[in-house]
Amino acid sequence: MRAHEAGALHGDIGDRGPGWLRSPADVNALVPQLWPRQVERGAGGALTVAGLDVRELAAGYGTPAYILDEDDLRSRARDFRDAFPDVDVYYAGKAFLCRAVVRMIAEEGLHLDVCSGGELATALSAGMPAERIGFHGNNKSVAELTRALDTGVGRIILDSFTEIDRLTALARERGVRPGVLIRVTVGVEAHTHEFIATAHEDQKFGFSLAGGAAAAAAFRVIDEGVLDLRGLHSHIGSQIFDTSGFEVSARRVLALQAQIRDARGVELPELDLGGGFGIAYTTQDDPSTPAELAKRLRKIVDSECAAENLAVPHLSIEPGRAIVGPAVFTLYTVGTVKDVDGLRTYVSVDGGMSDNIRTALYDASYSATLAGRTSTAEPLLARVVGKHCESGDIVVKDEFLPADVQPGDLVAVPGTGAYCRSMASNYNHVPRPPVVAVRDGRARLIVRRETEEDLLALDVG
Template sequence: MRAHEAGALHGDLGNSGPPWLRTPGDVNDLVARLWPGNVARAADGALAVAGLGVREIAAEFGTPVYVLDEDDLRSRCRDFRAAFPTEDVYYAGKAFLCRAVVRMIAEEGLFLDVCTGGELATALAAGMPAERIGFHGNNKSVAELTRALDAGVGRIILDSFTEIDRLSALARERDVRPKVLIRVTVGVEAHTHEFIATAHEDQKFGFSLAGGAAIAAALRILDEDVLELRGLHSHIGSQIFDTSGFEVSARRVLALQAQIRDARGVELPELDLGGGFGIAYTTQDDPSPPADLAKRLRKIVDGECAAERLAVPHLSIEPGRAIVGPAVFTLYEVGTVKDVDGIRTYVSVDGGMSDNIRTALYDASYSATLASRASTAPPLLARVVGKHCESGDIVVKDEFLPADVQPGDLVAVPGTGAYCRSMASNYNHVPRPPVVAVRDGRARLIVRRETEEDLLALDVG
């Protein structure tokens, strides 16, 4: 990345000119949309979240540590509930799930989607009402479906003909009629990374619309009358910033609704448009407020229903990372600072790809700031890297940090609430970090740090 491009990753560089013309104080700036709502620099220059300083957090819980601003997460839940008051808003369990967060989103009136037995177990253990859970996944096992039926999960999203047969057999055995949606692959390629675009034809999810599998699945379910077909589900990907893809997706899936009506005289009462709304990882990202998204999505659905002469179905959305992603930052301690022959400065922290694989996996971009103090040193273009034995162990590809960054400093990376802890690993036998929730100046541990004893406890050889 060229220096002037990298400069847009931190600070208000879009308004302050080229990075080399910035004043030294710019490296201390926080761009509001990148950070949880209760994060600010305290009088001593260190970051604080909800009034609690990051140095105190590091002293009590160690580093690396994921820091959740609880009121920020709750506020984002409320924003989506307010924007979609008559719709069902599903929190994405795969983004980040633990019992404390399940309780938070349940208290704020959200629904929850899960995609494995483990996620379902966590949701139920936390007391999430089963009727407010949607069960996703492209290969749900008999055991997982059995547990979903026994728990009374509200919606099961079907992904294959095998799954239709599997669930139908279980439903007959139990003399129950579960409510289901059909996941439709609508052939829309969202403008996002290949691995998080989920509606183009060549991928593992859903029933193909173009190939006729989706209509065949719907008609089979209706004709067999074992499962209660409530509607269709579409999801075009993640980290999406515009609604043009949703317009095409809604047009195609509602045309399928009309086909089903014409073939069987049934208007399905529900539609899940997915979501995957984008968040700001860098200053180049500009996400839309929930109210704007709601206005645009309703206009799209209303227009397409009118064109197909369909009653407007009950709508569900899945914001994805947009709720938990911005509510968390990761706090690291700097271990080494290495200038490599004037080519690049590497700032090594005590975590890395084991707590955030997204940079390596998706070429994702992140921001970072010196968190334990303010600095009057000039900006230094640096690469924040981890401690793992991989050259691709990169946390932040390019970022301006103060030139006096040194071992022992704390560095914070915002926007790490979604998929970082969920996708964390024990690569190089590194224990996974804890998650700490902060509210009203007090911190509480909601996921404890793994220990070497935990790792050895699994090693039975």
């Protein structure tokens, strides 16, 4: 598990001022980098996805609903696979996971990161080859580690000395030799457009490089001889647009690899660079293409390996939200429109923080558009809010919508594929929305909407 949404409080925030908003004159326009690749406005002004009108989706599946452009997700997976042809690309299960998505990414040749027993169960139940699964987490239980060993998970990312001892004992009992990586905290904190080197690594993940724990962990694994230490793992954050942080991280982790070689005569064959590549939530965000990322990261690794006289290890990366995040938008229905004494107009929709907690939790910024029609009305600077009993229940802090937005209108919010459904809750006892995949003009339900019966089924009192 990577530091959850690391850097979000610094680089993924909404204190950008009005400059990031769409131009009021473009209130009906779709900014391409914000939307799934097959979303456009149809002849009647309503959004379509893969040729299917969102009004049909709303009628058939209700709102709120997460709408997944399946070909978009698959094409983004292929973009990373093709840009990194000799690199293992790990899809981030924590961003969003269900059996249909597991099958999609498996069919596109990707690997899969999981960070809990539930995510592992989902992956295995969908037929993901266990050898293509990596298991993250700072506090994996004995039961989780046992299942990982018994099912043949391809690699386990070690996160503590306790875990090393725990996994060593389990592997010795079973007579197996699992592949492991050591997660190294390298003292680089990534932000959206910059990084800072820290004097100490004050977080719950990984082994400190500066304090010597990472080297000690590697030596313990090698000296015990039970686990198969394949390499080192480094992750510097999420929603990263600048690869400068990776250069510092690679330099430090490869220096550790050289230290291990010199001390134990072992040159580790693998290196995981992490990832957490950024996506566009607003017009201010400008993510790099997979091809651009591949070129920069290869140059970094080649240079640092040459400096340490190391063979270039087999690489793996973790794009994070960059595959599923842009492939999904959330479709809402407007319930009320309220002008508060000329100070602000609140557009309330039928979802909110139960289906997208990121705005409340991380002060994240999103965009929105009127989805069921276009309008010639004057633009209105509005705040899109949810239905929950919290003043912080905000979906989109500021966005231009037509001044004639009214109850019954459909509103769509792009970029909700990552960390929205996976972090969704039943706050106020609201059932979680469905996930609807659309491809070639046809829709299919891949995660059904929860019902009140589902909620009551867990209540045994």
